[in-house]
Amino acid sequence: MIEVVSQDRCVKCDVCVKVCPMDVFALGPDGIPVIARQDDCQTCFMCEAHCPVDALFVAPLSGPAPAGSPYTDEAALLEAGAMGRYRAVLGWGGGRTPGSRLDQNHVFTARLAAGSQPAEETPAGRRRVSGEPSA
Amino acid sequence: MTVTGLSPHTHELSAGVFVVGGGPAAAWAAYKAAQAGADVVLADKGYCGTSGATAAAGTGVWYVPPHPAEREKAMAGREALGGYLADRRWMARVLDQTYEGVNELADTGRYPFPPDGAGGQLRRGVQGPEYMRRMRILLRRAGVRILDHSPVVELLVDADGAVAGAAGYQRRHDRPYRVSAGAVVLATGGCAFLSRALGCDVNTGDGALMAAEAGAELSGMEFSNAYALAPEFSSVTKTAYYSFATFYHEDGTVLEGAGSQKGRSVIARTLLTEKVYCRIDRADADAQRAMRLAQANFFLPFDRMGIDPFTQRFPVTLLLEGTVRGTGGIRITGDDCATSVPGLYVAGDAATRELICGGFTGGGSHNAAWAISSGTWAGRGAARHAASLGPLTARRRVSALGGAGLRPTGKPGRPGAAREVVAAVQAEVLPYEKNLLRHEDRLAPALAGLHSTWSGLRASLYGGDGAEVVATRQAAALAAHGRWMYTAALARQETRGMHKREDRPGADPSSRRRLLVSGLDEIQVRPDPVAPVGPQEYAGLRAAS
Ligand SMILES: Cc1cc2nc3c(=O)[nH]c(=O)nc-3n(C[C@H](O)[C@H](O)[C@H](O)COP(=O)(O)OP(=O)(O)OC[C@H]3O[C@@H](n4cnc5c(N)ncnc54)[C@H](O)[C@@H]3O)c2cc1C
Ligand code: SF4
Ligand code: SF4
Numbered sequence: 001m002i003e004v005v006s007q008d009r010c011v012k013c014d015v016c017v018k019v020c021p022m023d024v025f026a027l028g029p030d031g032i033p034v035i036a037r038q039d040d041c042q043t044c045f046m047c048e049a050h051c052p053v054d055a056l057f058v059a060p061l062s063g064p065a066p067a068g069s070p071y072t073d074e075a076a077l078l079e080a081g082a083m084g085r086y087r088a089v090l091g092w093g094g095g096r097t098p099g100s101r102l103d104q105n106h107v108f109t110a111r112l113a114a115g116s117q118p119a120e121e122t123p124a125g126r127r128r129v130s131g132e133p134s135a
Numbered sequence: 136m137t138v139t140g141l142s143p144h145t146h147e148l149s150a151g152v153f154v155v156g157g158g159p160a161a162a163w164a165a166y167k168a169a170q171a172g173a174d175v176v177l178a179d180k181g182y183c184g185t186s187g188a189t190a191a192a193g194t195g196v197w198y199v200p201p202h203p204a205e206r207e208k209a210m211a212g213r214e215a216l217g218g219y220l221a222d223r224r225w226m227a228r229v230l231d232q233t234y235e236g237v238n239e240l241a242d243t244g245r246y247p248f249p250p251d252g253a254g255g256q257l258r259r260g261v262q263g264p265e266y267m268r269r270m271r272i273l274l275r276r277a278g279v280r281i282l283d284h285s286p287v288v289e290l291l292v293d294a295d296g297a298v299a300g301a302a303g304y305q306r307r308h309d310r311p312y313r314v315s316a317g318a319v320v321l322a323t324g325g326c327a328f329l330s331r332a333l334g335c336d337v338n339t340g341d342g343a344l345m346a347a348e349a350g351a352e353l354s355g356m357e358f359s360n361a362y363a364l365a366p367e368f369s370s371v372t373k374t375a376y377y378s379f380a381t382f383y384h385e386d387g388t389v390l391e392g393a394g395s396q397k398g399r400s401v402i403a404r405t406l407l408t409e410k411v412y413c414r415i416d417r418a419d420a421d422a423q424r425a426m427r428l429a430q431a432n433f434f435l436p437f438d439r440m441g442i443d444p445f446t447q448r449f450p451v452t453l454l455l456e457g458t459v460r461g462t463g464g465i466r467i468t469g470d471d472c473a474t475s476v477p478g479l480y481v482a483g484d485a486a487t488r489e490l491i492c493g494g495f496t497g498g499g500s501h502n503a504a505w506a507i508s509s510g511t512w513a514g515r516g517a518a519r520h521a522a523s524l525g526p527l528t529a530r531r532r533v534s535a536l537g538g539a540g541l542r543p544t545g546k547p548g549r550p551g552a553a554r555e556v557v558a559a560v561q562a563e564v565l566p567y568e569k570n571l572l573r574h575e576d577r578l579a580p581a582l583a584g585l586h587s588t589w590s591g592l593r594a595s596l597y598g599g600d601g602a603e604v605v606a607t608r609q610a611a612a613l614a615a616h617g618r619w620m621y622t623a624a625l626a627r628q629e630t631r632g633m634h635k636r637e638d639r640p641g642a643d644p645s646s647r648r649r650l651l652v653s654g655l656d657e658i659q660v661r662p663d664p665v666a667p668v669g670p671q672e673y674a675g676l677r678a679a680s
Contacts, residue, residue, distance in 0.1 A: 018283065019182045019184065019185045020181070020182070020185070021180070021181025021182055021185050021186035021187070021190075021334075021337050022181065022336060022337070023181070023284055023306055023307075035278060040336075042191075042331060042333075042334065042335070042336040042337075042370060043331070043333075043369070043370040043371075044185070044190075044191035044333060044334045044370070045191070045432065045435060046185040046190065046191060046264065046334075047365075049264050050185070050264075059367070060368065060369055060371075060435060060436035060437075060439035060440050061368050062331050062368065062369055062370040063368075071439075073219065075359045082439065085435075085438070086431070086435060089431040090262070090264055090265065090431065092264075098247040098265060099262060099265070099428075100247050100248065100249065100261070100262040100265045100430060101248070101249050102249060102428045103249040103251070103257070103260060103262065103428060104249070104424070104425035104426075104428040104429050105427050114459070128324070
């Protein structure tokens with residue numbers, strides 16, 4: 001779930017408020033968004049991907065982080081270089097190459113086709129399929 | 136448009152085509168309707184560009200070059216797994232349309248596909264955030280008016296019962312709104328029962344509820360029990376890489392028979408009594424590198440937890456993705472993705488995907504292709520329909536169709552009741568022993584429970600005239616889905632596709648029919664008079680033409 005909005009980094013652009021599909025944020029009195037409805041957060045990482053200054057952190061847990069968790073400790077997250085990681089792999093932000101250009105799914109698909117396991121999330125054309133539905 | 140009983144602060148708009156939803160299906164529908172000359176409004180519950188299963192997850196796409204041998208192989212791929220309920224004529228159309236659409240995404244949409252090393256591009260998959268960001272740019276350029284955070288809650292019909300628009304609530308403006316339109320496309324995604332599967336909490340099946348209220352039928356609702364693997368603590372239901380996994384008991388011994396594909400029911404059965412662990416330990420170094428580059432979001436939860444999934448065991452769970460990766464949805468009655476209701480078109484997961492994958496999952500490639508193709512056809516079909524109405528559109532007198540959660544038949548209940556309805560529905564549809572490991576002895580009481588939840592909510596669930604209507608309608612849609620799903624599951628007295636009956640193992644050749652369900656207070660079920668088109672039937676059709 002969304003855990004951190006960095007007061008220092010946020011440039012009050014409103015983007016996270018706009019793009020969150022679950023409408024989790026509200027605009028705070030100072031223009032910095034607040035996590036108004038954390039319960040509704042679906043842990044989709046989209047706000048983090050869209051924040052232009054890496055001011056947001058979504059913890060990997062589908063429930064709220066326990067009190068005292070490092071996931072809520074902005075200083076520790078910054079120190080660990082945890083903020084903005086997803087945006088970096090997506091290749092979003094000035095001077096970066098879109099992550100989609102580096103996609104290596106075909107290597108993985110070929111591996112799968114060579115083995116006997118069918119794949120989900122891979123093109124079906126080359127699959128050898130067996131077994132029960134996957135999703 | 137003349138509207139009766141409109142609250143004074145309702146925001147009113149009109150359009151040729153109104154597209155409901157904001158995932159790939161909606162985006163393609165709006166884009167193609169606009170290209171066909173329609174004036175288009177698109178409204179999403181969340182934000183068009185981040186909302187829905189594709190935006191958060193990313194998808195492999197059924198993109199197959201038009202070489203006869205490759206196409207034949209692609210069509211044959213899921214036919215047996217889907218219990219031969221699909222239709223090869225539709226598969227062929229979808230393969231053609233998807234090929235064209237993905238190429239357009241590359242050329243016009245400038246989607247940055249990876250190079251193939253031979254001067255071309257690999258176009259068999261899209262990264263969600265990038266894809267949907269590009270689609271939004273295309274929509275803007277095409278002049279589509281986008282309303283974000285504007286969930287639609289009900290359809291509007293004219294005196295003849297033709298769909299003439301839809302109404303909803305704008306969360307950021309805190310006001311109701313209505314769009315009168317010549318035609319409506321429902322592209323609201325599937326129904327994942329608020330299970331927290333990746334990106335799926337917006338997908339509460341609202342479109343099917345609205346369509347059913349207008350009299351449309353649903354098809355394939357028994358194929359709505361797709362469960363996806365995820366790390367126990369996480370929402371990330373990216374499942375491809377589990378093909379390289381081994382599953383373990385807590386004590387580290389191998390869980391025999393468990394697998395991402397063949398052994399998912401073994402995992403489910405084991406999860407009823409103990410934890411199940413997993414390690415992606417059958418990928419070599421090359422595969423590992425490729426995996427990281429291909430699906431970055433798969434690794435997010437692991438990296439943030441400090442777990443190396445290739446070397447360390449982690450606990451897993453199965454999350455219900457319902458009709459998102461199942462195949463049931465609103466029945467289609469024409470090549471343009473029309474429904475039996477005039478003016479109403481459907482696309483993406485809101486529609487049945489049995490036509491291309493039968494009773495097997497649409498995940499992995501087919502669903503993404505379907506969103507592009509059905510979106511394209513529905514958008515064009517809706518534009519054509521709207522144009523055929525001419526200036527009549529504006530003069531139609533309309534009435535609103537919403538029932539459950541909006542207009543209770545009895546004394547309106549207290550606010551906040553939606554939450555309890557959701558919990559009651561989830562208690563019947565999420566448990567593996569009811570929905571995945573199906574048996575009449577468990578399905579029948581679960582259905583009875585859902586019926587009683589429905590009667591209760593139909594009488595009293597009420598969202599008032601504020602934002603709460605969104606929650607009450609979602610709750611009603613979940614309850615309706617549970618009932619359609621189990622009604623069809625009991626009616627299909629055999630095992631076929633993902634519908635596996637412990638008490639009816641094996642397929643019954645005389646049941647090779649798609650099943651249609653309809654209705655809300657009373658649910659009807661009947662075999663589809665239109666037969667599936669398998670390999671033999673298709674060969675016959677081609678020989679005849
Ligand atoms: C983790 C995961 C991985 C997947 N991988 C693959 C894959 O590799 N290949 C593949 O083919 N498929 C895959 N799928 C399935 C695929 O993502 C879906 O089939 C696809 O997203 C369907 O597109 P859609 O536009 O119909 O629905 P969605 O993308 O789910 O979008 C639905 C939209 O409707 C909006 N909406 C809902 N209700 C309302 C309302 N009342 N009013 C207005 N708007 C509303 C939502 O906000 C959302 O924007 C995967 C699914 C998941 C969950
Ligand atoms: S997107 Fe980032 S910078 Fe913009 S308002 Fe949100 S937190 Fe602040
Ligand atoms: S993770 Fe997704 S749901 Fe949660 S706040 Fe961010 S965008 Fe919203």
